[in-house]
Amino acid sequence: METAMKTTSSHNWDHNVVLSVEHLTMRFGGLVAVNDLSFNVGRGDITALIGPNGAGKTTVFNCVTGFYKPTEGRIVMRHGAGFQAEKIEALTRTGRQYDDDGDDRVFLLERMPDFEISKRAKVARTFQNIRLFGGMTALENLLVAQHNPLMIASSMTIGGIFNLPGYRKARAEAIDFAAYWLEKTGLIDRADDPAADLPYGAQRRLEIARAMCIRPHLLCLDEPAAGLNPRESTELNELLQYIRQDHDTSILLIEHDMGVVMQISDHVVVLDYGQKIADGSAESVRNDPKVISAYLGVDEDEVEAVEETIDQAIREAEEHEPDSDKGGKS
Amino acid sequence: MEYFLQQLINGLTLGSIYGLIAIGYTMVYGIIGMINFAHGDIFMVGSFIALATFLALVAIGISALPLILFITLLVAMLFTSAWGWTVERLAYRPLRGSFRLAPLITAIGMSIVLQNFVQITQGARVKPLPPQIQGGVTLIEGVTENGTIAVQLSYMQMIIIATTLALMIGFSLLISKTSLGRSQRACEQDQKMAALLGVNVDRTISLTFVMGAALAAVAGFMFLLLYGVIDFYIGFLAGVKAFTAAVLGGIGSLPGAMLGGLLIGLIEVFWSGYFSVEYKDVAAFSILVIVLIFMPSGLLGKPEVEKV
Numbered sequence: 001m002e003t004a005m006k007t008t009s010s011h012n013w014d015h016n017v018v019l020s021v022e023h024l025t026m027r028f029g030g031l032v033a034v035n036d037l038s039f040n041v042g043r044g045d046i047t048a049l050i051g052p053n054g055a056g057k058t059t060v061f062n063c064v065t066g067f068y069k070p071t072e073g074r075i076v077m078r079h080g081a082g083f084q085a086e087k088i089e090a091l092t093r094t095g096r097q098y099d100d101d102g103d104d105r106v107f108l109l110e111r112m113p114d115f116e117i118s119k120r121a122k123v124a125r126t127f128q129n130i131r132l133f134g135g136m137t138a139l140e141n142l143l144v145a146q147h148n149p150l151m152i153a154s155s156m157t158i159g160g161i162f163n164l165p166g167y168r169k170a171r172a173e174a175i176d177f178a179a180y181w182l183e184k185t186g187l188i189d190r191a192d193d194p195a196a197d198l199p200y201g202a203q204r205r206l207e208i209a210r211a212m213c214i215r216p217h218l219l220c221l222d223e224p225a226a227g228l229n230p231r232e233s234t235e236l237n238e239l240l241q242y243i244r245q246d247h248d249t250s251i252l253l254i255e256h257d258m259g260v261v262m263q264i265s266d267h268v269v270v271l272d273y274g275q276k277i278a279d280g281s282a283e284s285v286r287n288d289p290k291v292i293s294a295y296l297g298v299d300e301d302e303v304e305a306v307e308e309t310i311d312q313a314i315r316e317a318e319e320h321e322p323d324s325d326k327g328g329k330s
Numbered sequence: 331m332e333y334f335l336q337q338l339i340n341g342l343t344l345g346s347i348y349g350l351i352a353i354g355y356t357m358v359y360g361i362i363g364m365i366n367f368a369h370g371d372i373f374m375v376g377s378f379i380a381l382a383t384f385l386a387l388v389a390i391g392i393s394a395l396p397l398i399l400f401i402t403l404l405v406a407m408l409f410t411s412a413w414g415w416t417v418e419r420l421a422y423r424p425l426r427g428s429f430r431l432a433p434l435i436t437a438i439g440m441s442i443v444l445q446n447f448v449q450i451t452q453g454a455r456v457k458p459l460p461p462q463i464q465g466g467v468t469l470i471e472g473v474t475e476n477g478t479i480a481v482q483l484s485y486m487q488m489i490i491i492a493t494t495l496a497l498m499i500g501f502s503l504l505i506s507k508t509s510l511g512r513s514q515r516a517c518e519q520d521q522k523m524a525a526l527l528g529v530n531v532d533r534t535i536s537l538t539f540v541m542g543a544a545l546a547a548v549a550g551f552m553f554l555l556l557y558g559v560i561d562f563y564i565g566f567l568a569g570v571k572a573f574t575a576a577v578l579g580g581i582g583s584l585p586g587a588m589l590g591g592l593l594i595g596l597i598e599v600f601w602s603g604y605f606s607v608e609y610k611d612v613a614a615f616s617i618l619v620i621v622l623i624f625m626p627s628g629l630l631g632k633p634e635v636e637k638v
C-alpha cells in the first residue's frame with residue numbers, strides 16, 4: 001500500500017524528502033521517550049510535529065540535531081532531489097557519516113557529532129527557551145553562526161589578527177548576510193545592542209535569524225510562537241512563509257498553538273507517548289479521532305461524545321461572540 | 331622619588347610575566363570553568379624548552395643574539411603549545427561532562443607529573459643561563475644624602491615590557507575581532523548552542539589551551555632571561571602568583587588578568603623595596619584577600635558568572 005501511495009501521492013513528503021526519520025527509538029534507562037518513529041519531511045514544506053506534553057517531540061529534535069545519540073534508528077538528511085536509496089544503503093553499510101560528492105549529498109545524522117550536523121548537513125535549530133549569546137551583540141550572534149566560512153577565509157585566525165584582505169572581504173560578506181537577516185526580522189536598528197537587552201519577541205526573531213545564517217536546508221523550530229502576542233505571532237507566520245518560499249529551506253516545527261499549526265503547516269505529524277499516531281495534511285489530522293483522543297485524554301470510542309459536547313460549547317460561545325473561532329485555540 | 335620610579339619599573343617587569351601566565355588561567359576558566367593547576371608547570375616546561383633551544387642554537391654556532399632570541403621564542407612557544415594541547419587532550423577532555431571536581435584533581439595530578447618528569451629528565455639542580463642582555467639606559471640621575479641614585483631601565487626590562495605589550499594587543503584583537511575569538515566567547519556562554527551553530531567546541535577548547543601555553547612559554551623564556559636560573563619547581567610559585575593575579579583581576583576577564591598580574595608584581599616589588607623581602611608574598615596574598623572581601627568577583631570581573 002505504501003508503494004502505491006508513493007507513485008500516486010501529490011504530497012511532497014512522499015516523493016521529495018529532505019529529512020527522513022526511520023525507526024527512531026530513544027531510551028533513557030527504562031524510559032522509552034521515542035518508540036520506533038518514522039516520518040518524512042518534504043522539501044520546501046512546513047512540517048509540524050505536534051502532540052501532548054511529554055510525547056517526545058523535543059527528544060526527536062534533540063536526536064535530529066545531534067544532542068542525543070539515538071538508541072536505534074536512522075536519520076537521513078538529503079540535499080539533492082530524490083530518495084538516493086542506493087547511496088544511503090551504501091553509506092549505512094560502510095559506517096561513514098556522510099557522502100558529500102556533488103549535489104546529491106546525503107548525511108546520516110545519527111552518526112555525526114553536533115557541530116558537523118550544522119556545518120555539513122546544514123540543519124539549524126532554535127530552542128523553546130531562547131539560547132542566544134546574551135553578552136554578545138545581535139550582529140555578533142549572527143556572525144558566530146558564520147564561523148566556518150570565516151575561519152577558512154582567515155586561514156585559521158592568522159588573517160584575522162593582521163586583518164588581511166582575504167579576511168576583510170569574507171568578514172564584509174558575513175556582515176552583509178547578517179544585515180540581510182536582521183533586516184528581514186526587523187532588528188537592523190538593534191544590531192549593536194547586546195542580545196540579552198532585546199525584548200522577548202525580538203529575541204525569538206533573532207534566534208531564527210541566527211539559525212538562518214548557517215544557510216540551512218532544514219530549519220528546526222522548537223515552539224517558535226511560545227510567548228508571542230497575536231501580532232508577533234502573525235509576523236512570525238509571515239517570516240516562516242518567506243523563509244520557505246525564498247530560500248531553499250524546509251521547516252520542521254514543534255508547536256502547541258494549534259492556530260499557528262493549522263494555518264501554516266503543509267504536513268502534520270502527531271506523536272503520543274513517543275509513537276506516531278497520525279501523519280498527513282493539516283486537514284486530515286485535524287479530524288483524526290486518534291489525535292483528538294490523545295489531546296483530550298479520553299478513549300477513542302468516547303471521542304464522538306466529547307466532540308459533540310465541545311461543538312455544542314463552541315456553538316454557544318459563538319452565539320455570544322460571533323468571531324471567536326478564527327484562532328481555533330484550545 | 332628616584333627609588334620609587336626604579337621600583338615601579340621593576341614591578342612592571344615582574345608583573346608582565348605574571349600577567350602573561352595569568353591569561354592562561356583566566357581563558358581556560360572562562361571557557362570550561364576549570365582552574366588548570368598544571369598551567370604553572372607548563373610555564374616551567376616552557377622555560378626549560380627555551381633554555382634547551384637557546385643552548386642548542388649557541389652550540390651550532392649562531393652568534394647573532396637577536397636572531398637566537400627570536401628563534402628561541404618561536405620554538406619555545408611552538409613546543410610548549412604542543413605540551414598544552416597534549417595535557418588537555420589526555421587529561422582533561424576525557425573528563426569533560428564529569429563532575430566539576432574531577433578535572434580539578436586531574437589538573438593537580440598533571441602538575442605533579444610535569445614537575446617530576448622535568449625533575450627526572452633534567453635533574454633537580456638549578457640550571458643557569460649567564461646573563462645575555464646587558465646594559466640599559468639611565469633615565470634620571472638623582473642625588474641623595476647617601477650619594478647618587480640612578481633610575482635604570484635595562485634593555486632586558488624593555489624587551490619584557492614591549493613583548494608583553496605586543497602580545498596583549500595581538501591577543502585582544504584575536505579575541506575581539508577574529509572568528510576564533512568570537513567562537514571562544516560563544517563557547518564561554520553556551521557550548522551546546524555554539525556546537526549547533528557549527529563551532530567545533532572541542533577544537534576551540536584545545537586552541538584555548540594552546541594559546542595559554544604559548545603565552546606561558548613567552549613568560550617562561552623571559553623569566554629565564556631575567557633571573558638566569560630555573561629549576562623544575564619554579565612553576566609552582568609562579569603559577570600560584572599568576573592564579574592569584576587572575577582572581578584579583580576577576581577570573582574570566584582578559585584585561586583583568588593583565589591588570590591583576592601587574593598589581594601583584596607591583597605589590598611584591600614595592601613591599602620588598604620599602605618593607606621587607608621576607609613578607610612580600612604575604613603582602614601580595616593579603617591584598618588579594620582584602621580585594622575579594624569587598625569585590626568578590628575581582629577588579630574587572632562580571633558580577634555573576636553564568637555557567638550552563
